[in-house]
Amino acid sequence: MTTARGGRPPSRALLYCTFNGAANCTNGIGRQTQTLLGTLTRRWEKLTAITGPFTPYLAIPEPGPATWAYDPHLLAATCRTVESRGGRILPLAYDTTAAFWTPPVWRQLSQQAAETARTLAGRYDHVAVIAVDTPFAGTGRAFLEGALLPPGAGTVEILLTLYGTAYVHSHPAPDPGRLVWEQRSLTVAGQPGVRVADIGEAFTRHLITEYAVDPAHLVPYRCSLDLTAPDLQPMPAADALQITATFGVPLDRPIVLAVGRTDPTKGFDQLITAVAPLRDIVHLVAVIVAFSDADPLTRTYRQQIADAGLRATYVDRFTRDLPRALASLPHTVAVVCPSRGESLANLPFEVGLWARHQGPIVVAPALGGFPETITDLDNGLLYNPAEPGGLTAALQHVIAMDDTARSAIRQRAYHRVVRERDVVTAYAETLTRAFTPTPDPTR
Numbered sequence: 001m002t003t004a005r006g007g008r009p010p011s012r013a014l015l016y017c018t019f020n021g022a023a024n025c026t027n028g029i030g031r032q033t034q035t036l037l038g039t040l041t042r043r044w045e046k047l048t049a050i051t052g053p054f055t056p057y058l059a060i061p062e063p064g065p066a067t068w069a070y071d072p073h074l075l076a077a078t079c080r081t082v083e084s085r086g087g088r089i090l091p092l093a094y095d096t097t098a099a100f101w102t103p104p105v106w107r108q109l110s111q112q113a114a115e116t117a118r119t120l121a122g123r124y125d126h127v128a129v130i131a132v133d134t135p136f137a138g139t140g141r142a143f144l145e146g147a148l149l150p151p152g153a154g155t156v157e158i159l160l161t162l163y164g165t166a167y168v169h170s171h172p173a174p175d176p177g178r179l180v181w182e183q184r185s186l187t188v189a190g191q192p193g194v195r196v197a198d199i200g201e202a203f204t205r206h207l208i209t210e211y212a213v214d215p216a217h218l219v220p221y222r223c224s225l226d227l228t229a230p231d232l233q234p235m236p237a238a239d240a241l242q243i244t245a246t247f248g249v250p251l252d253r254p255i256v257l258a259v260g261r262t263d264p265t266k267g268f269d270q271l272i273t274a275v276a277p278l279r280d281i282v283h284l285v286a287v288i289v290a291f292s293d294a295d296p297l298t299r300t301y302r303q304q305i306a307d308a309g310l311r312a313t314y315v316d317r318f319t320r321d322l323p324r325a326l327a328s329l330p331h332t333v334a335v336v337c338p339s340r341g342e343s344l345a346n347l348p349f350e351v352g353l354w355a356r357h358q359g360p361i362v363v364a365p366a367l368g369g370f371p372e373t374i375t376d377l378d379n380g381l382l383y384n385p386a387e388p389g390g391l392t393a394a395l396q397h398v399i400a401m402d403d404t405a406r407s408a409i410r411q412r413a414y415h416r417v418v419r420e421r422d423v424v425t426a427y428a429e430t431l432t433r434a435f436t437p438t439p440d441p442t443r
Helices: 028-042 044-051 072-083 103-121 139-145 176-186 201-211 237-246 268-278 296-308 321-327 347-354 390-400 403-420 423-434
Strands: 012-017 055-061 089-092 126-132 155-161 194-198 218-220 255-261 283-289 312-315 332-336 361-365 381-383
Touching: 012 103, 028 044, 028 055, 028 072, 028 126, 028 423, 044 423, 055 072, 055 103, 072 089, 089 103, 103 126, 103 139, 103 155, 103 176, 126 139, 126 423, 139 155, 139 176, 139 194, 155 423, 176 201, 218 423, 237 321, 255 268, 255 321, 268 283, 268 296, 268 390, 283 296, 283 321, 296 312, 321 332, 321 347, 332 347, 332 390, 347 361, 347 403, 361 390, 361 403, 381 390
Parallel strands: 012 055, 012 126, 055 089, 126 155, 155 194, 194 218, 255 283, 255 332, 283 312, 332 361, 361 381
Antiparallel strands: none
């Protein structure tokens, strides 16, 4: 281990900048935040035995009424977790009257994240910043364009951690404002102190091809899970049955489950179309979290289900219990990810853990990050999204499988997650690199 001036061990801080998972939790990015928090609670000793000690901080948009799905109890628990390791929550002020998913708000958050990193550098020898997704993509540029660090300040290493881009979320016509924001943010990758997270092969190829990111400026940042987390264990059957009954889910037919948010990229309209020919065979459970009470896609999906004559349970609010319950029961045969584009999805990993003993297998399109985490008929099923009826045929295949074949796929899925996605291994690799200053070619 390197030493700081005076021969003492270097002091280090992790600044994790995110917009989901600390005061709300409604998507995969929120789950990644929860994974980090769980690691601070349950895996701290094992992680720091590899990385060495550090103090964790979470920078989040100022929580309050403007925070969608705001949960003050979750925020209080997050504060307790971070403070137990010597850090704290750092709220970032922004224009709460403006639309959150717009470059002006992202610019405010990125600038404040950069200034927060600068402040921490006055207290710590090394500061590693994980700037999560589009709202914090400009953190590197904002840091470089800001004032120079004063003499004696610590080093700051910023890892731009995108999970999607305008190309992925606005396919086939990228949103111009978001595209410019991402392009400008990523042009500073490779300058001293700014690197880009490599979250998966397909998405990284996309960043290299579409955004000209140099592979030399990448840091591995594998999407991971705390395998010891209580909510990643199979749910006891009695509890699972009680929860499904609470949500009114009948268990007299094979269940097809889908989980996500009201985003056209998630492809739930395609799923409803694909399930229509199976209307007399399966029961669809669609947990599709609305961005707001007035989200028009909620009405659209409900109407599409009605028009298709499907028997379905539609849930438009976030629940983790229901997917976990259904994935723990033998009545559920498939969890479908019908995305039009996906960099890397958490859900297949979670299903692999929940369904280790009984339950569904994952069905996903052979696009984006799915082929690097799912091998067809090994640990799940892949279908060709360009083939008419491809998803319907995949579901028919799963329904026709006998218990032995389905069990073998589930077991391989479980063991692959355990082998490849443990958070200690993943975070140790990332933080070891992130706490190592990049050389400055001007010196």
